[in-house]
Amino acid sequence: MAPNSTGIIAEFKRKSPSKGWFKPKELEVEAVVRYYNYYGAAAVSILTDTEFFGGDLDDLIQAKVITDIPVLRKDFIIDPWQIAEAKAFGADVILLIAACLTPTEVKDLASYANSIGLEVLLELHEEAELDHICDATSIIGINNRNLKTFEVDIDRSLRMAEKLPADKVKVAESGISSVDTIKLFRDNGFSGFLIGENFMKEENPGEAFKEFVNHLVGQDSI
Secondary structure, eight states, X not given: OOTTSOOEEEEEOXXXXXXXXXXXXXXXXXXXXXXXXXXXXXXXXXXXXXXXXXXXXXXXXXXXXXXXXXXXXXXXXXXXXXXXXXXXTTOSEEEEEGGGSOHHHHHHHHHHHHHTTOEEEEEEOSGGGGGGOOTTOOEEEEEOBOTTTXXXXXXXXXXXXXXXXXXXXXXXXXXXXXXXHHHHHHHTTOOEEEEOHHHHTSSSHHHHHHHHHHHHHHHHTO
């Protein structure tokens, strides 16, 4: 993530499995991501899955061209060729989802990603997945949303964070819609905050991001 920034990993996605379309499929990445980059995002997350999120690899390319901050490819990665593909299309970071992989698969995929110059964000949803953490996964994301019920439970995430290795970068994912929530996560050792739906559901996601950051910076200065 970019240093001296908000810590926000701002996400571009047109739809979600639970909410449907936020924005039409014709929406260009540039219309949103340029704001993310300019107003202080630490990184940008791009959904490249087509079926569930309405994205594709062209979105990754477009984001890379107009940003000077790290770009995360967010997808259901299960094979090394997807990692090589992410590198070729401009990603700096890939997402590995523990719920989709065994600990051995995470270790192998993450090690390969590191070998070609990519960092890895390992996403966890429950304590049973803590054994997926390995040396090659430097960034650990805890998803606050239950995959089965889609309910958000921040307290569970905070409890899980206490069990993470001290040398890992902690990222809070999903269900973050207020500055106060970010401050709570910061107080519990998190330095990254992945936010997508909160911005993408607004009429102008870029302006919504700008206002959120202004509020966050204003609170930090108090």
